[in-house]
Amino acid sequence: MHSRWLAALVGIALAVAGRASAADTIKIGLTAEMTGPNAESGAYQVNGAKLALDEINKAGGVLGKQLELQVEDTQSNNNGAVNALSRLAAAGDITAIVGPVRSTQIQAMAPTLTRMGVPMLIGGTDPGLTKTGNPWLFRARPNDGYSAKVIADFGVNTLGKKKWAIVHATDAFGTGGKNALVEALKALGAQPVLVQGFTSNTQDFTPVILAIKQAGADIIGTYIPNSPDVGIFSKQLRQLGVNVPWVGSPSVATATAMKLGQEALFGTFAIADFTPGANAEAQTYAAKYKERFNVDPDFYSSWAYDAVHLIANAVKATNSTKPEDLKKAFLSTKGWKGVEGTYQFDKNGDGLHGYNIVKNDAGKITFVKNISFAPAP
Amino acid sequence: MNGLSFNIQVLFSGLAVGSIYALVSLGLVLIIRTTNVVNFAQGDFAMLGAYAMLTMFSVLRLPYFLSILLALVVMGIFGIAFNYGVYYPLRNRSYLPVLISTLGAAIFMQNTILALFGPQPAPLAKVFSSQGIEIGGVFLDSQYLVILGVTAAAVAFQYFLFEHTLLGKKLQATSQDKDMARLVGIRTAWMIAITFIYSAMLGGLAGILVGPILFVSTGMAGVIALKAFSSTVIGGFGDVTGAIVGGLLLGVVESFGAAYISVPYKDAFGFLLLFVFLLVRPQGIFGERIAEKA
Amino acid sequence: MTPHGGASVSAFARLRSRIPAPVVPVLLALLVLPFVPFVHVLSSYALNIFMQASTFAVAVLGLAVVLGYTGQMNLAQAAFFGIGAYAVGLGTVAWGLSFWTALVVGVIASSAFGCVVGLTTIRLGGRYLAMITIACQQMFDFVMLNWVEFSRGPDGIAGIPRPSLFGHVLADDREYLLLCAVVLYAVIFALWWLPDTRLGRDMKAVRENELAAEVTGVHTLRVKVIAFTLSAALAGVGGAFYAAGFAYISPDNFNFARSIEFLTMALLGGSQSPFGAGIGTVLLILLPEWLRFLKQIYLAAYGLSVILIMVFMPEGIWGLLCAAWQRIAKPQRASAVEVPRLALDIATSDPAPILRVQDLKMHFGGLKAVDGVDLQVSRGTVHALIGPNGSGKTTTLNVLNGIYKPTSGRIFIESEDVTALAPHDRAARGVGRTFQNIRLFPALSALENVMVGAQRRNNPIRAGDAALRERALSALDFVGLLDQAGTEVKNLPYGHRRLVEIARALAGHPKLLFLDEPAAGLNLTEKGELVVLLRRLRAAHGLTIFLIEHDMKLIESVADRITVINFGKKIAEGTPAEVLRHPEVIAAYLGEPAHAAA
16 A cells, blocks of 8 residues: 555656756746645735746746746645645756745755755745854845834834833744844833733733733834734724834734724834835836736735845846855845845845834825845845 | 722623633533533634624625624524534434544634635624723723623523423433433434524624624634633533633633733633643532433 | 454464455565665655654554544644654753653653543543643643743744764664654554553453443553553654654644644544554645645545544544455354363352441432442352332442442441442452443454453453453353354344353452343343353352342342342342242332232
């Protein structure tokens, strides 16, 4: 019984490897969440990548060859992510990869990626991802270290508030963000008066909000990944009479969050990497995306769009698809204006070093300013 | 905010969340009483009801109360399907296959809805458009008041049903001795079907009322269902009053635990309470130990 | 595939005989399989899949033990898996231990937690157990996510090194896979051998009918704790190898969804067999890969399939295969064996009463089922307890047996106060029992049922499996069912099941045999045969029988002494002749003489 399945598997592997031997395309791998709870964001990621791919191909491709995308499903979990990457490795001719947006999946894939030896552009924002010394990871979104610096900078320097209440989910995103925010505030001389974690999918935030009131905070900073939590938190915040400024992580300004929180979110600030009003590239991209897919894009698609362009640029710059050459090309990318921002990769592989601040103006997201920092030397 | 109003606010928040647990556990208790089955898909009945309401009200744009009615009808039909698809084929087997079957049903329901509606959570309208009332610095959300009211009404209705109607007696007889009930002429299969229909509708109603607060998503049911189980155990397995008291108690313990000890570990207090009861007094507050006849 | 053959066949030969011929080449192929990657290049994708399958399979095998063999629900298997994984993760990365040391730590930790969960069954069973294990799973999830100083929280642990064997680091996936395969195969073999051992039989007895097992002498609590501990230990092993295999672990890998996944794998393949567990695991790891095109529908189909499995193939794929095999295979004929005569004599002839009951009271709330009963039973006699329906007879028996703890009063067996002893401890002192509504182990063969009786503690037989088997066959021979030894008792007619139950009690070489309405449900012929049987038992030296019956003729023909109770109180006692003409006794059964006449 087992032997038959083994033969089938081997057959599949060989067939896949055989099929992909055509040397007239440059293949880009894409690992996205196509099934499972995060399938919708996966679809956006694929759309963004495809948009970029088609643009490049219409303009003649790269080095005279057309680009081809091989999409593999991570199934929204770590094991699936590793398997998706393994399937790309099995294909044997992948030039570069557009990886996942989930930090834990990227962590799981890291050992396999190292063995594969191919550059992967990632959308995960956990600052630790680029500190592991893995030379093949390149981040096409600003990491949470910057998000925290931007939140802190905006709140302290622009809004002038120093008594911070930090509310964060206890998952990877929330805890990482919280740590970074505490550090950033310390650097600006502002000590948080309250740091309060909560488990995602909480039904009731009353104890948290009462704690905010008791601590006498004059500004709230949040790292809340789930939209329902944002919705409930915002509603209860207003019900209990708290109206201090609120600068939150990107989930505060997503379409879903605004649908759930409605008036409770009016006047809140959020950081966002992708913002249509922030620069010309973003504006054009939003229009193109809407025209083709009939919905507004979000950051899930924009970074993938940038990632494909970055890969194409790197191949063009070094005139080669060899991994080592591409690595050097990425590291020497300077001043390239993508949708997410202007890219310059530091030695750790981080391409972006700042965030936009946006405001919820009675239901419309408006661009306030961009705060960026010099990349680490 | 002074100490007293702080505590009252925490208390009321606890009762409020506890009322959600209580309402969901009502349907659960009913199924346990009649069929001796622990229905792990009870939380998903709530989810289903919320999505039915979403379809009727937000998508088809029907009037609010008509939407509720139609959503309940949908839930009733689903209750029949659940009865004949999940319970009936296994009715003569031991509790384990049925329990596992309800787990499978839960996964099936969640993922079918996920495939149909997508993963994004959606808002749902409250019964009363007002936010709520404020008394002495303490805020009471209007929707929670509705939930408490409906829960009380459902309990009263169930009490009346079980104690003062023939149908209720038949349901009780079926739960205590199915074979004997059949022998005296009670159509037990129909009794059980009624139980599932009513429980599905009650569960759906819970979802319709809870949806505006927790938002409608396929994951909305998960944690609630677990807490509802804990409520039934704490209150007394199979006891209606117990389920209510258990749910409210659980909510209050969580709320005070969060306010005074630790917010992230709020759920742990609930588990702790459950453990303590399971080990010290498994029959719960109001339950009776029923010994198996050897 | 139940064991057959004579009592003197060695255990190994018997195991060998359980393997049908067509299976042998498959087994050989499986043994060779882990070496294939060294000869034929496999993609890292395939190796990954196999690594995942082999480590998951060990955890699913744990479920086979606790759920399949012992019938206990365990929805926390992913937590135990996670304990093993974190032990290795933290051990090698944070505490500087070697993989092997960390593995041991992990197994000890998960076993300890499994033991604790098992101990909760002292109070709870069934559906409560499901909830307790879910709660444990959630707690684990919780703690691992939030106790960041210890577990590194949601970030997980990266860079877990591979183990080294004899100085050689197993960095090569193929070598590591070979190691995993060795472990997996060892576990499969152990689990395949387990059901045929005393512990295995005890486990199956608990699964089939816990009360009957307890009364027959199985220490059910101990068995359940062992089952949970073993299950958790296996999960810990699987988790440890998983961690070192994939080099990165995070809490979201060991959550409730994973527990459900393990459960589904066990159910799909067949939880009652280690091979089933293996099949289920492989299928449910490969299926998502093959069915990627089904996308969203896949998970919904997953849930639906659980229901369908429960309804249509509760014993999983393996169960289907076995059923098909049994239809095809020629039924094995029980070889004509010579079994020794069943020894029933009791050595002692101590004149003191073997059973003494002192002012026994059993109240259920306001209901006084037994209300102050004194009685004595002399050794070697047949003592009957009669009374109208609802008089408290079975309750009395249940108290004597240890199923209920009396409200007050004392029970002495051979001058020892046994009032506080659990039923299995009374069985260990030579108490045997049959039930009014027959309680056998339905899925086990007649022989296995009776063997459970024979393996009660302190049974005066030689040590070893062969002696057990011999004793059981003798008991079956005694009741005339030797040729049915291999039949599953659920396929036996009512009368034969009654006899198997008696044989099970006799196999334990009881000093004191409780029979609760042994004639219930028997027709006239069967009753006659029962009387003959009882007389043969009576002829055994020193064996005391205490029976409840309604059939007066039967009682008159076998009983030496009768005690009559009504409304929980003794109303008459004496020889059959005295008691059956006693006016109060007649009144209790038939009403007052005035009414009877009218």
